[in-house]
Amino acid sequence: MRYIEITIPDGQRRAVLDVLEAEGVDYIVSDEVGRQEHDAAVRFPLPTRAVEGVLDRLSEADLSGARVVVIDAETVVSEEFDELRERHSHGGTRGERTSRQVLETKADELTPAFRIYVVMLLISAVVATSGLLADSPAVVVGSMVIAPLLGPALAASVGIVTGNDGLRSTGFRYQLVGVAVVVAASIGLAWLARLAGFEPGGVDIVVVAELQERVSPNLFSLAVALGAGVAGILSLTRGFSEAIVGVMIAAALIPPAAAVGITTAWGMWGAAFGAFVLVVVNVLSINLAALVTLWVAGYRPQGLFEVSPTRRQTATYLAVFAVALLVLAAPLGAITLIEFQTTQVASAADEEVEAVLAEPRYDHLEAESVEVVLDDDYPFRSIDRVVVTVRSDELAPDPALGELIFDAVAADVDDPPIVEVRYAVADERYPVDWEETDDREWLAGQEGNERLDRQYVQVVEP
Incomplete structure (x- = not known):
């Protein structure tokens, strides 16, 4: 709710009051005495939704030199005000809409x-x-x-x-x-x-x-x-x-x-x-x-x-913003497409790796991770390689595994990327998760203590 006070210029009192009466507004009028030459001051409460419309109607009275003050009101107890609020509730809704002037x-x-x-x-x-x-x-x-x-x-x-x-x-x-x-x-x-x-x-x-x-x-x-x-x-x-x-x-x-x-x-x-x-x-x-x-x-x-x-200015700005946004959104669309393709390749590679390692001869291997790595050509990056990490308890990698994984991944993509197979081999002398071991003093005291995961890398290029 708002409380409006308007100082009315000389000779405009009747025009203002006619507008308020036509709108069904409950108002009070008092003579104005001050530095400015005004005829009177009129005060009245309004529902928030009604403020803009009433002020627009008053603008037709040619109130040059008037002063309008809009104040927040906590509550208004008045039957006339309740009727006015119902009339401006737009089908029963009473949600507030700030007037253009207050905005x-x-x-x-x-x-x-x-x-x-x-x-x-x-x-x-x-x-x-x-x-x-x-x-x-x-x-x-x-x-x-x-x-x-x-x-x-x-x-x-x-x-x-x-x-x-x-x-x-x-x-x-x-x-x-x-x-x-x-x-x-x-x-x-x-x-x-x-x-x-x-x-x-x-x-x-x-x-x-x-x-x-x-x-x-x-x-x-x-x-x-x-x-x-x-x-x-x-x-x-x-x-x-x-x-x-x-x-x-x-x-x-x-x-x-x-x-x-x-x-x-x-x-x-x-x-x-x-x-x-x-x-x-x-x-x-x-x-x-x-x-x-x-x-x-x-x-x-x-x-x-x-x-x-005229409304031409608003339409012009809307058109400029929309066209510029569409043009600049094109690079974002290209990046989105790259990310979508990356997700597809990662999902396909993960399935193919699981299928290859499911063969009996690779029972000693366990897939640890499958990662699609993009290049550093920002912002339009492309797939650089697929990195497959497998864990084994043997010290020697299997050269044929990289070729099998590459063939499987290449069958699902149009432009086959480099496939890099990493073998993480656990040293049997110490626990695999040595970095999470609380007994650090025991580890430090062991002769020949070293990193437990020896990594072998096999790279297969198209």
Whole structure:
């Protein structure tokens, strides 16, 4: 519920009261005495759903110079108000829908001062970069919590739909600057980490799990950004938790932007490109989802004291976002296809290995793992080899086994990969799981103590 107060310009009292009476609004009027030359002040409660419609009707009264204040109301005890609320319940539903005027104010309030915005993003970038390098999900989540991205991410769409050019330009500017700040700060921190010897040059830094999923993104990454855009608008229009939604938006932007900086500092341009595409796709997805959600919710570009602009601007932005998203989603589709093929090869290889080892002559062997290894050509990786690890109690590998496994795997794929068979042979002097043995002093005191698994590798190429 909302409580509205309007100061009425001279000569406009009757026009305003006629609108309120036509809408069935229970109001009070008092003469206005103050610095401004106003005729009166009118106050009245409204259901949240009715605010936008009533203010739009009042705009027809040409209230130039009026002042409108919208206040949250806890409760209203009035039969007239109950009737008004029922009339605006839209088929019995009483869910709240924030008015367009209040929506603009909330989006603006959620956008912090520029200096504070930059400082908070610098802190978030440092935390995110540290979390990615340390492969710490908890630290990465912490970087999302402190990133003030909710307001800027939604301000642009709110500005477009409501015809507020200032809010729209502020939202776009903050988003572009925010991504640039996080990428630049991540490059600097990652470069210092590399210089300090955190990782030697040439190391594939993206083997870190928290990084790997951001430098080679798939189509499922779109779900996070699209969901964040929809949830962000719902948080503004329906009163859901804005803090939680802000974390969701930051999850779609902060870690990928930090991944761009880290991979750039390591000179891994393919991985940096993959992470950058993810950042751009997520920005477009958030804006597109927010804009579509606002339009479906019924928000239109009409101001209280201005002539309603055309809807062409909203349609233009929708088309630009959609086309750009489709173009940039193509690389994500290619990566998704590669991952699907990898899963198929892994499943087929696992079945074929089990079938080969089921032969009586290989009763002494046990399949330990089957892994499909991709190359390092980020972001469009391809299958490099299939690694099969078998455990045996004999010291000599069977040369024919590699050929059998290769033939079996090759029969299920169009482009046969390299097959690498690893024999993990347990030394009979010590337990196989020596690393989990609590009696370390006994192990250290044994003469000739050494690693218990001797590994033989057989490589079969196409």
